Amino acid sequence: MDRHAFVLMEGKPVRAKIYDDLKSRVTELAREGITPKLATMVVGDDPASLAYVRGKGKSAARLGIDSDQVNLAEGTSQEEIISRIDTWNADSGIHGILVQLPLPHGYDEPAILENISLTKDVDGFHKANMGALAMKGMEPLFAPCTPRGIMEMLRFYNINIQGKEAVVLGRSNIVGIPMALLLMHANATVTIAHSRTADLPAVCRRADILVAAVGRAEFVRADMVKEGAVVVDVGINRREGRLVGDVAFEEVKHKAAAVSPVPGGVGPLTVAMLMSNLVEAAERTVA
Amino acid sequence: MDRHAFVLMEGKPVRAKIYDDLKSRVTELAREGITPKLATMVVGDDPASLAYVRGKGKSAARLGIDSDQVNLAEGTSQEEIISRIDTWNADSGIHGILVQLPLPHGYDEPAILENISLTKDVDGFHKANMGALAMKGMEPLFAPCTPRGIMEMLRFYNINIQGKEAVVLGRSNIVGIPMALLLMHANATVTIAHSRTADLPAVCRRADILVAAVGRAEFVRADMVKEGAVVVDVGINRREGRLVGDVAFEEVKHKAAAVSPVPGGVGPLTVAMLMSNLVEAAERTVA
Numbered sequence: 410m411d412r413h414a415f416v417l418m419e420g421k422p423v424r425a426k427i428y429d430d431l432k433s434r435v436t437e438l439a440r441e442g443i444t445p446k447l448a449t450m451v452v453g454d455d456p457a458s459l460a461y462v463r464g465k466g467k468s469a470a471r472l473g474i475d476s477d478q479v480n481l482a483e484g485t486s487q488e489e490i491i492s493r494i495d496t497w498n499a500d501s502g503i504h505g506i507l508v509q510l511p512l513p514h515g516y517d518e519p520a521i522l523e524n525i526s527l528t529k530d531v532d533g534f535h536k537a538n539m540g541a542l543a544m545k546g547m548e549p550l551f552a553p554c555t556p557r558g559i560m561e562m563l564r565f566y567n568i569n570i571q572g573k574e575a576v577v578l579g580r581s582n583i584v585g586i587p588m589a590l591l592l593m594h595a596n597a598t599v600t601i602a603h604s605r606t607a608d609l610p611a612v613c614r615r616a617d618i619l620v621a622a623v624g625r626a627e628f629v630r631a632d633m634v635k636e637g638a639v640v641v642d643v644g645i646n647r648r649e650g651r652l653v654g655d656v657a658f659e660e661v662k663h664k665a666a667a668v669s670p671v672p673g674g675v676g677p678l679t680v681a682m683l684m685s686n687l688v689e690a691a692e693r694t695v696a
Numbered sequence: 697m698d699r700h701a702f703v704l705m706e707g708k709p710v711r712a713k714i715y716d717d718l719k720s721r722v723t724e725l726a727r728e729g730i731t732p733k734l735a736t737m738v739v740g741d742d743p744a745s746l747a748y749v750r751g752k753g754k755s756a757a758r759l760g761i762d763s764d765q766v767n768l769a770e771g772t773s774q775e776e777i778i779s780r781i782d783t784w785n786a787d788s789g790i791h792g793i794l795v796q797l798p799l800p801h802g803y804d805e806p807a808i809l810e811n812i813s814l815t816k817d818v819d820g821f822h823k824a825n826m827g828a829l830a831m832k833g834m835e836p837l838f839a840p841c842t843p844r845g846i847m848e849m850l851r852f853y854n855i856n857i858q859g860k861e862a863v864v865l866g867r868s869n870i871v872g873i874p875m876a877l878l879l880m881h882a883n884a885t886v887t888i889a890h891s892r893t894a895d896l897p898a899v900c901r902r903a904d905i906l907v908a909a910v911g912r913a914e915f916v917r918a919d920m921v922k923e924g925a926v927v928v929d930v931g932i933n934r935r936e937g938r939l940v941g942d943v944a945f946e947e948v949k950h951k952a953a954a955v956s957p958v959p960g961g962v963g964p965l966t967v968a969m970l971m972s973n974l975v976e977a978a979e980r981t982v983a
Contacts, residue, residue: 519834536834540827543877544869547806547823572894580880582831590830593867596892598899601876605883607859612885 416566416667418641420558420677423565427681428472434688435473438695445691446475447505447531447683448497452490453483453513462509468680474687477503483513490516491524498526504694505531505687510583528693531686533557534582542590550693551686556588558678559620559641560595566667568618568639571596576616578602578609578629578655584622584643592618609633621655631660639667643675703853703954705928707845707964710852714968715759721975722760725982732978733762734792734818734970735784739777740770740800749796755967761974764790770800777803778811785813791977792818794970797870815980818973820844821869829877837980838973843875845965846907846928847882853954855905855926858883863903865889865896865916865942871909871930879905896920908942918947926954930962 438445447469449462462478469476479493490508497506506529512518522534530538533551541549563570575597579585585601593599602612604623613619613633619640621629626646634640644655654671662668669675725732734756736749749765756763766780777795784793793816799805809821817825820838828836850857862884866872872888880886889899891910900906900920908916909930921927931942941958949955956962 519828519831536827536831537824538827539830540823540825541806543826543830543873544806544823545867545873546869572892574894580832582833586830586832593888593890596890598887598889598893600885600887601880602885603880603883605859606885607861 414666415662417662418562418566418639418667418669418674420562420669420674423558423562424677424681426565427561427678427685431472431681431684431688434692438688438691439473441695443691443695444473444475445504445687446477446502447507447687448477448479448500448503449507449509450479450481450490450493451509452481452485452516454480455513458509458511462507465507465680465683468684469687472684472688474684487516487521490521494521494524498524498529501694503529504690505529505683507532507683510534529690531683531690533587533686539582539587542587545594551690552591553583553587554682554686555584555643555675555679556591557682557685559588559643559675560591561682562641562669562675562678563618563639568667570618573597573617574615575599575618575620576602576613577620577622578613579622579624579643581622584620588620588622592620623655625655626653627655627657629656629661631657631664634661634664636664637666638664640665641669641675642671644671645676701953702949704949705849705853705926705954705956705961707849707956707961710845710849711964711968713852714848714965714972718759718968718971718975721979725975725978726760728982730978730982731760731762732791732974733764733789734794734974735764735766735787735790736794736796737766737768737777737780738796739768739772739803741767742800745796745798749794752794752967752970755971756974759971759975761971774803774808777808781808781811785811785816788981790816791981792816792970792974794819797821816977818970818977820874820973826869826874829874832881838977839878840870840874841969841973842871842930842962842966843878844969844972846875846930846962847878848969849928849956849962849965850905850926855954857905860884860904861902862886862905862907863889863900864907864909865900866909866911866930868909871907875907875909879907910942912942913940914942914944916943916948918944918951921948921951923951924953925951927952928956928962929958931958932963 466476533553538549541547575592577589610633622643626648642654642656753763820840825836828834862879864876867890897920905926907928913933929941929943
């Protein structure tokens with residue numbers, strides 16, 4: 410990569426492109442008499458969860474997508490949560506179901522998520538969708554939104570993936586694992602690094618493409634980045650009242666060929682890909 | 697690792713240990729009136745497939761496990777195959793269902809495998825079992841037999857996995873992908889390398905644990921192996937009438953700390969883990 414052409418990989422232009430496409434598809438669906446509809450559930454009153462879901466509802470509205478938000482009190486039984494999901498599964502007017510994670514302590518998240526119909530699993534967290542994402546020759550109905558958004562970002566900024574060394578820092582179900590699988594299927598040579606990795610800086614320095622998803626403020630320093638690497642920052646950490654990513658942006662930007670900022674990088678794309686998954690779900694209901 | 701203590705990782709002693717354990721569990725099940733039973737299906741008359749399934753039947757018999765083998769002519773409709781699977785799914789006397797892969801050309805393998813009940817998916821190839829294998833905090837009902845066998849082999853030979861660099865060569869659904877996931881959950885730093893990897897020898901040389909599953913005779917040469925590495929050879933290739941692995945054993949053994957031979961290494965463990973999965977399936981039916 411050309412050292413002199415530093416690219417700030419902002420999420421907004423990527424999102425704008427995605428939304429342009431989605432808007433015309435929503436218009437197309439309206440002609441078929443279909444308004445895509447998202448059902449969201451928040452259990453408890455965690456302010457961050459409530460804010461995230463509100464944001465999703467707003468984005469939906471802007472695109473002409475309906476959304477139902479159900480807020481259940483902490484302490485609601487798991488059976489009741491599942492029964493609500495079942496009702497949504499059976500409702501042909503609802504195209505996507507989202508249970509905002511994390512659930513409060515004490516709920517069995519995987520057991521709950523398993524009840525979401527595969528065809529409405531717009532978060533892509535159902536084990537059968539994750540398995541299809543893992544396997545060669547299969548296509549999941551939905552892939553998790555953040556990794557999908559990152560793939561869109563890399564495409565938008567013309568980052569070549571095939572044959573590149575990619576290092577994914579972090580192995581969460583929501584980002585790290587599906588990210589590694591998507592990059593592998595795109596023919597990168599993928600390494601998943603994590604808290605037990607012996608020499609994390611050395612492993613990170615191998616990366617042509619480094620995806621940081623560890624949830625630790627400015628964890629990735631310049632000495633962990635190869636000259637000319639592409640660095641994707643998935644972290645959203647709060648430090649002294651402001652948002653900072655997992656990447657020490659100010660020092661890394663002098664070394665990397667491209668970095669996604671926080672805020673304004675990956676963030677906007679997660680909701681955009683949720684909307685994309687939802688519109689796709691609605692389109693699949695058209696014979 | 698001590699350079700002077702070269703370990704030939706033979707499969708037979710590992711298998712013997714597994715079978716000792718399984719025999720006592722089968723005896724225990726007999727007390728409950730249960731004989732574990734495997735149903736196997738071969739479509740077509742590929743001699744290798746028929747031989748594999750025969751071998752599985754023999755191993756089962758030796759352990760006191762029943763097996764039914766159904767051989768369907770090539771050209772049998774996909775619906776008929778699925779209907780046979782459905783019959784087995786509904787039969788409480790059958791604890792595990794195995795469709796021998798690869799199916800002849802023209803069948804939709806994933807679509808067929810999806811019909812196997814998750815609780816009888818002893819090959820571990822159902823996308824929901826694969827997804828649970830991929831995800832943190834979830835346990836698949838069954839993990840694929842060859843990678844599970846390799847984990848048993850590494851444990852048997854006291855190979856430390858945590859914090860080690862593992863490189864998996866090959867990204868098949870049957871070996872490479874589930875192998876990488878198992879090693880990742882065991883806290884290795886895992887890289888999946890494949891045909892599109894830019895500098896394969898260099899990537900392989902990073903490995904403390906190298907798993908070769910590319911299906912190319914003696915593909916891994918000494919210059920691709922780090923001094924003192926543990927090398928697991930999953931290849932079964934035929935060359936001039938004899939079986940050779942994916943690893944050039946004669947040259948690699950002088951460099952590696954441990955190598956699994958072909959034949960006699962990983963091979964015996966695949967069937968052993970199938971039996972292990974089957975016995976576990978039968979045990980789960982005991983309330």
